[in-house]
Amino acid sequence: QSALTQPASVSGSPGQSITVSCTGTSSDVGSYDPVSWYQQHPGKAPKLVIFEVNKRPSGVSNRFSGSKSGNTASLTISGLQAEDEADYYCCSYAGSGSRVFGGGTKVTVL
Amino acid sequence: QVLLVESGGGLVKPGGSLRLSCAASGFIFSDYYMSWIRQAPGKGLEWISYISSGGSYTGYADSVKGRFTISRDNGEGSLYLQMNSLRPEDTAVYYCARDTSSGWYFDYWGQGTLVTASS
Numbered sequence: 264q265s266a267l268t269q270p271a272s273v274s275g276s277p278g279q280s281i282t283v284s285c286t287g288t289s290s291d292v293g294s295y296d297p298v299s300w301y302q303q304h305p306g307k308a309p310k311l312v313i314f315e316v317n318k319r320p321s322g323v324s325n326r327f328s329g330s331k332s333g334n335t336a337s338l339t340i341s342g343l344q345a346e347d348e349a350d351y352y353c354c355s356y357a358g359s360g361s362r363v364f365g366g367g368t369k370v371t372v373l
Numbered sequence: 374q375v376l377l378v379e380s381g382g383g384l385v386k387p388g389g390s391l392r393l394s395c396a397a398s399g400f401i402f403s404d405y406y407m408s409w410i411r412q413a414p415g416k417g418l419e420w421i422s423y424i425s426s427g428g429s430y431t432g433y434a435d436s437v438k439g440r441f442t443i444s445r446d447n448g449e450g451s452l453y454l455q456m457n458s459l460r461p462e463d464t465a466v467y468y469c470a471r472d473t474s475s476g477w478y479f480d481y482w483g484q485g486t487l488v489t490a491s492s
Contacts, residue, residue, distance in 0.1 A: 295477075297476050297478060299476075299477075299478035299479070301418070301479075308468060308482040308483065308484055308485060309479075309482055310482070311478060311479060311480050314478040314480070315476045315478070320480065352417060354418075354420070354478070354479075356477040360425075360432035360474075361420070361423075361432050362408075362420040362423075362477065363420065364410075364419060367417040367418070
């Protein structure tokens, strides 16, 4: 159960779009649609922002979108805002109820 | 509203045991899978265990298999994590989260409880 690979950091200016990648293997991301993304502000619990690759929970801004191709999932934040500055984690189903998270990406709004 | 409140964290010596609890409210607890997820200081998230809605099915990460046991009491609306043979690397904030077997994601999280395994 090796962690999924995410870039350590991604940055962008207000109003820009950024994309955070999440690379796994054929045993997790490549085999299952259940990929989810979580936003975590410092000292807070994580919050679900994308589930099942590209679905948004009620109340999450439509500036957040997700996609997947092969073994790589992606989270895109469009119209970047100061409040989007946080850590983001991807998570994939890995079979038999197990899950695996990515190492996390710090998103900085310049 | 959905509320998950963890308790039971604290300082424990390596080799010791601790039992975490998570009190759930605001939803029909017995309808949902539940999971424990931890975060070591300054590190990323690590899923460690899940339990099915009725408690019949469980799963564990390799890092805790054989040492940790997840359980639940649907009548009380509570989730538990029994942690034995604790190691310094188990030091982390432990979160309980509502899980879904349909999409395998965590839609609600507690605020976490800190476990420190140190002599």
